[in-house]
Amino acid sequence: MKLITSAKIPKSDFKITYKNEVLLMGSCFSQNISKKLEETKFKVAANSFGTIYNPISIADNLNRLVSEKLYTSDDIYNYKNEKLVNFSNQNSCPNINEEKFLSLENEQLSADFFSLKQSDTIILTFGTAWVYEWQETGQIVANCHKIPNVNFTKHLLSVEEIVETYSSILNKLGDKNIVFTVSPVRHSKNGLHENNLSKSTLHLAIHELVKKFKNCSYFPAYEIVIDELRDYRFYKEDMVHPTDQAINYVWKKFSDTYFSEETNQLKEEIIKINNAASHKPFNYESIEHQQFIKKQLEVINQLKSKNPFLSFEKEIKQLNQLK
Numbered sequence: 001m002k003l004i005t006s007a008k009i010p011k012s013d014f015k016i017t018y019k020n021e022v023l024l025m026g027s028c029f030s031q032n033i034s035k036k037l038e039e040t041k042f043k044v045a046a047n048s049f050g051t052i053y054n055p056i057s058i059a060d061n062l063n064r065l066v067s068e069k070l071y072t073s074d075d076i077y078n079y080k081n082e083k084l085v086n087f088s089n090q091n092s093c094p095n096i097n098e099e100k101f102l103s104l105e106n107e108q109l110s111a112d113f114f115s116l117k118q119s120d121t122i123i124l125t126f127g128t129a130w131v132y133e134w135q136e137t138g139q140i141v142a143n144c145h146k147i148p149n150v151n152f153t154k155h156l157l158s159v160e161e162i163v164e165t166y167s168s169i170l171n172k173l174g175d176k177n178i179v180f181t182v183s184p185v186r187h188s189k190n191g192l193h194e195n196n197l198s199k200s201t202l203h204l205a206i207h208e209l210v211k212k213f214k215n216c217s218y219f220p221a222y223e224i225v226i227d228e229l230r231d232y233r234f235y236k237e238d239m240v241h242p243t244d245q246a247i248n249y250v251w252k253k254f255s256d257t258y259f260s261e262e263t264n265q266l267k268e269e270i271i272k273i274n275n276a277a278s279h280k281p282f283n284y285e286s287i288e289h290q291q292f293i294k295k296q297l298e299v300i301n302q303l304k305s306k307n308p309f310l311s312f313e314k315e316i317k318q319l320n321q322l323k
Helices: 028-039 055-067 098-118 159-170 192-212 221-228 244-258 261-277 287-306 313-321
Strands: 021-026 076-079 083-086 092-094 121-126 130-134 152-156 177-182 216-218
Touching: 021 028, 021 055, 021 098, 028 121, 028 177, 028 244, 055 098, 055 121, 055 159, 076 098, 083 098, 121 192, 152 192, 159 192, 177 192, 177 221, 192 216, 221 244, 244 261, 261 287, 261 313, 287 313
Parallel strands: 021 121, 121 177, 177 216
Antiparallel strands: 076 083, 083 092, 130 152
């Protein structure tokens, strides 16, 4: 008996391995998968932009990385002498010295320049096609920084705007693997109909980009959550964001799509070590527990000897503290 509507996911033409570096940008899916990759010791590129929902702001930041363009004082806005904000990302701070804030922003950005060069795969997650323009400059902002809405003009992007914007950038990225996803999180505050218009726009734009560029592909995180996990038990109390169980389900699908069998096996071994390092024994001084710690340290040494590019400093420290 068939109990779910399964999303069809073709095997990827490329594979992510432990020797590859992955850069993730965009909204919630990128943040969740980034965390999963980091926990299982994949090389995850730094990203100082934070959570960004609309594709234009994601593109602007990606273009900034490609061109290695640092921020200038024009990118920093002093709101009512209360706080400094960067409309290109989610970063803001109380009204400290503007020069210091700019320096910190560029320090993080410089690390991102290097990250883009090192990355083999870039995962971009679009959250919404609704954008907010800062009325003073017409800039589409990545984050409104809790500044009142009356200072912004809201509109829905067109498919053509998104495709045109990304066509220019993708031509500059060479042969890097680009994976597009759409966040399954509904932006219900805008209204469900408005959310559907937005998500449809994103899907159509990605469809055109995948057709146009051979190095681009689509991962159906949206369909997995919305169609396969349509039951509300897979959503948090706000009935919008997926639960940890749902995220783990998507992570498994992602792993099966982009990891080889060998990579998946190594990932599972690392998860076992992570779980062992987080283990809380009833009796720290028992012979059984001490043998458990010794065995886990031996497992780590064996795994590291086969995979010298992995680091288990954190887990070794945790296990030693359990002695």
